[in-house]
Amino acid sequence: MPMTPRPRRVLLLGGTSEIGRAILSSLDAPPDTEVILAGRDERRMAELGGALPFRVRTVHYDGTALESHQPFVDAVFAGGPVDLVISAAGILTPQEVLDRDPLQAGLLMETNLTGQVTTLLAVTRHLRAQRSGVIVVLSSVAAVRPRKANFVYGAAKAGLDAFARGLADSLHGSGVRLLLVRPGFVIGRMTAGLPPAPAATTTAAVGAAVAAALATSAPVVWVPRGLGVLSTAMRLVPRPLWRRLSR
Numbered sequence: 001m002p003m004t005p006r007p008r009r010v011l012l013l014g015g016t017s018e019i020g021r022a023i024l025s026s027l028d029a030p031p032d033t034e035v036i037l038a039g040r041d042e043r044r045m046a047e048l049g050g051a052l053p054f055r056v057r058t059v060h061y062d063g064t065a066l067e068s069h070q071p072f073v074d075a076v077f078a079g080g081p082v083d084l085v086i087s088a089a090g091i092l093t094p095q096e097v098l099d100r101d102p103l104q105a106g107l108l109m110e111t112n113l114t115g116q117v118t119t120l121l122a123v124t125r126h127l128r129a130q131r132s133g134v135i136v137v138l139s140s141v142a143a144v145r146p147r148k149a150n151f152v153y154g155a156a157k158a159g160l161d162a163f164a165r166g167l168a169d170s171l172h173g174s175g176v177r178l179l180l181v182r183p184g185f186v187i188g189r190m191t192a193g194l195p196p197a198p199a200a201t202t203t204a205a206v207g208a209a210v211a212a213a214l215a216t217s218a219p220v221v222w223v224p225r226g227l228g229v230l231s232t233a234m235r236l237v238p239r240p241l242w243r244r245l246s247r
């Protein structure tokens with residue numbers, strides 16, 4: 001099911017996200033579109049929002065404040081229907097930090113998985129009632145197979161990916177669509193200081209690929225596109241070899 005070609009009201013969860021902003025910049029939407037940047041740093045969101053060609057407002061949102069998610073979402077939808085929700089909040093904490101401090105691993109799971117589940121289920125109730133709207137979920141190639149170098153992040157993304165696929169199926173026929181995005185290594189703030197992985201891509205490429213996919217009925221978009229084929233091969237690598245290959 002193609003989305004409303006030109007969204008009029010858009011919610012970005014993770015309002016400072018580089019990928020989220022790249023998606024917004026690639027959208028085919030009129031300048032009077034209202035974009036709601038939702039995040040922790042309202043000053044930074046206001047600054048970044050000024051560069052977007054839309055009417056931007058900012059709201060406080062903390063992905064780990066689980067009890068706040070239902071009232072937060074209710075308040076957003078009280079302002080009118082929402083056509084597009086982009087779920088881009090996430091953290092990538094180095095595995096060696098998580099090995100030393102399991103509470104940091106819990107925070108990562110809460111931010112990248114649990115908080116998205118509570119927020120998106122609240123969003124879904126409103127979109128079902130509207131009988132329209134699109135949810136964009138940022139999964140990752142890390143969801144395909146755990147790597148010893150970032151297996152907690154991979155576990156969170158695998159959980160999020162499974163949640164999103166199940167949610168998408170449950171929405172079939174409801175008028176609401178979910179687009180699952182699986183980027184590979186994206187050069188940017190989140191990966192700063194890490195050596196680029198093979199087939200590394202850019203935030204602009206992710207933004208353009210998502211905007212293009214929104215105009216189709218695709219359920220999943222890989223960025224770069226060839227990563228979909230590579231992911232099949234990744235699943236087939238024997239485990240002893242995978243252990244050695246995956247840094």
Ligand SMILES: NC(=O)c1ccc[n+]([C@@H]2O[C@H](COP(=O)([O-])OP(=O)(O)OC[C@H]3O[C@@H](n4cnc5c(N)ncnc54)[C@H](OP(=O)(O)O)[C@@H]3O)[C@@H](O)[C@H]2O)c1
Pocket residue numbers: 013014015016017018019020039040041061062063064087088089090091111138139140141182183184185186187188189190191
């Ligand atoms: N970059 C990559 O290589 C890559 C690859 C595949 C998938 N992804 C996924 O794509 C999504 C966007 O990543 P990105 O590259 O745009 O990274 P980014 O620029 O670092 O954006 C991450 C966003 O998450 C927000 N965030 C973190 N913890 C939060 C919390 N507790 N509550 C609310 N917001 C929170 C950050 O807000 P603050 O400004 O407040 O920290 C920021 O807006 C993430 O889910 C990421 O896992 C990224």
